[in-house]
Amino acid sequence: MVDDDASVEFHDFFDRHYRELGRLAHLLTGDPDAADDLAADALAALWHRWDRVRSARHPVAYARGVVANLARGRIRAAVRERRRTALFWAQHGEHANTPDVAALVDVRQALGRLPFRKRACVVLRHAFDLSEKDTALALRISVGTVKSQTSKGMKELERLLGDRTAREPAGGGER
Template sequence: MAEWQDTMERLVRDRERALLSYAFLVCGDASKAQDLVQDALVRTFSRERKGLTVVTAEGYVRRSITSVYIDEYRRAQRWQRVQHLFREEEPSRDPVHAVEAGSDVHAALATLSPRERACVVLRYFDDLTVPQIARHLGLAEGTVKRYLADAMGRLQLALGEIDDENEQTTVTPPRASGKGNDHEDV
């Protein structure tokens, strides 16, 4: 058996669940996550890479998962701009289906753009630093910071105040002001 086949088999056998979980966090759909992992495995092992270990292969696959997701999102956006030229409009869907979205976090993540979502997943799931995320996605550090700030703002609107153990920010709730209250409640 070729070395790459052995590496791929060990990766799938030992880390498939972790890769599927990661892909689910990126895209938010279980069946789409399976497709992302499959596409990422094909991208990673379609060409020979010398000295590829299970650990390095997992890194390649994770990066491919985010790249494939962003590429597919862009492709879908381009198609939406021209699809009306090729077919009639579909009847509007029942808004009740949107209510059945699932958990609050899942619904909140769905409101983010693909880049924002990828940055949030890499930061808070993979626990990468801003420079690491920038290298991973091929972006400038300032751009990553902007995506994270915008995403956290949207997530806070959807979920409420988010406590971040990694950040050193403290939020102090405003005090109620009232006439004649010169002391603080203990």
């Protein structure tokens, strides 16, 4: 049972970080509907272990790590489901393939094409402006891995978005 002080502390933590965790989940999954669910699931998990979380050196980093792990699980489940669906249609003579059109790729779609670790590093470093150390804490990886995955992720994004930006007029390509 969590005491009253811990309950107040958790509610304060919730109020301060729920939106940030939801944004993180949205950027990692690309699914705004899943973002609230993942943030809520992460905070529920934190509540059950609040006595440990509150004594951690970096509770917010711990929370980000929980969101990242939940997002990874959701992405893996979606990939498995897509494979099962594609296999089903392939066995029935229909094809579910839709070609990627490079001209329609925006930043979220390009992020969605990155492997999870690269995407997580890029999102935490650039969208959330975390330091390499804080990103490493959140993802439970080394600072060197954060550096290399962020660099590789940014190069991949540049490649994915490069064709589009090369075709846009000099004014930034207003829509």
